[in-house]
Amino acid sequence: MLKKLMISGAVSALLTSAAYAQDVTLRLAHFAAESHPGHIAAESFAEAVEERTGGAIAVELYPANQLGSPPEQLEQTILGAIEMNLPTQGGLDKYEKAFGTVMTPFAFNSYEHAHEVLDGPFTDWAGPKLEEQGLVLLSNWEYGFRNITNSKHPINSPEDVDGLKLRTPPELQIVAALEGLGASTTQIAFPELPNALSQGVVDGQENPIGVIYHYKLNDFQEHLAITRHVYNSMVHVINKDVFDSLTEEQQTILREESKRAGNMMREAVIAQEADEIAKLEAAGMQVTRPDLTAFSALMGPARERVAEYSGQENMDTFLSFLD
Structure with missing residues (x-):
């Protein structure tokens, strides 16, 4: 397993800076096209975080695999070279096998069923397991039935x-x-x-x-x-060391805005499918x-x-x- 000992020098320098929690840029990389609801939700997340933190946290977006393939992006987020990522459970299960269960064929009978399970007992159970791999699960977004x-x-x-x-x-x-x-x-x-x-x-x-x-x-x-x-979904994750370096208020803002953006994406994906x-x-x-x-x-x-x-x-x- 990749461990946080391998965090990049640039991120390590940020973590040792007393000013880090007051003025920071977080990069969010993902695989969705710029026209996809996933990127539109990411834009909304970035704007809201910057506004609610008074500009102390800026979020830079890198859609459509600009920073590498999905596995590469996730690995770099665990290492700390990229701060945030939106992998699916199929990417996360390479590091924590519990996430592999979500993609069991025909497990869910509806979007509502999937959301109820993932946001409730599944995250309560699997979220702490993911932190052992160096990632904090901010919220579940959407991708859809295949x-x-x-x-x-x-x-x-x-x-x-x-x-x-x-x-x-x-x-x-x-x-x-x-x-x-x-x-x-x-x-x-x-x-x-x-x-x-x-x-x-x-x-x-x-x-x-x-x-x-x-x-x-x-x-x-x-x-x-x-x-x-x-069924699988994008999962909004952040490097744990980066998250831990933020103030409690900033952590709360990230969680709240991630959840809001994820719900926005869910509504858009479901509404647009037909x-x-x-x-x-x-x-x-x-x-x-x-x-x-x-x-x-x-x-x-x-x-x-x-x-x-x-x-x-x-x-x-x-x-x-x-x-």
Whole structure:
């Protein structure tokens, strides 16, 4: 595990400065496009923090992977070279396995269900575990339920997924879900995905509706199936040493404004999904809404893989939060 002993010299100098808590710039790096609700929420967070601290804390934003790939950004936040980040649970579980349980296939039946679990018992349980890795969880934001696109044919049943070659991020939960439906999977970095789709390296991919829409993946994919097979969200985290160096009032402001911005993003993502699907359809994409009962019924082996990865004790605890 990466430890806080490796904090960069620049951050270490800040931490030893008595003025740090009174005048500081915090960098917030993330992977969302500038038009995505995630970045719009980040802008709102930055503006509110600067206003409420009277300019003592400035937040600089680096969207769309400007400071490296998502894994690189998260690692640099743990090291202290970047102060804040918005990874998903799929990034965080590389450091704390409890976060891997969130992406259990078909765990949540609605956005409201996911928010209730994550904001309540899950954060109370997993937040302290994350601090042991050098990160403070400020609040849960949004990303969304993930759905499958492809260039071959409509998906109306699990049999229609069988045999498709689909790109996934390097997250076992997503791989397990799609392979449980009979797809073959390959991991391709997101910036390389448009080329892979246009050249037929893969038949399709899976992502939340907002990503499919904002990155115009419909330019390369004809079919979208609303499968909602995995849920995950952005999680607003800050380097623990940086957070601990702030005044109690500043810490409270960061937590409150992170929560407000996260709720803003949630509302935007949920409100925009139907409109974005309609726009994708208007642009020529064929959308199917299969009955998900048959899909979920095939997830036994996938859930076993997630439990093995995350730890059975962690999985048992997570499942206890779902009822």
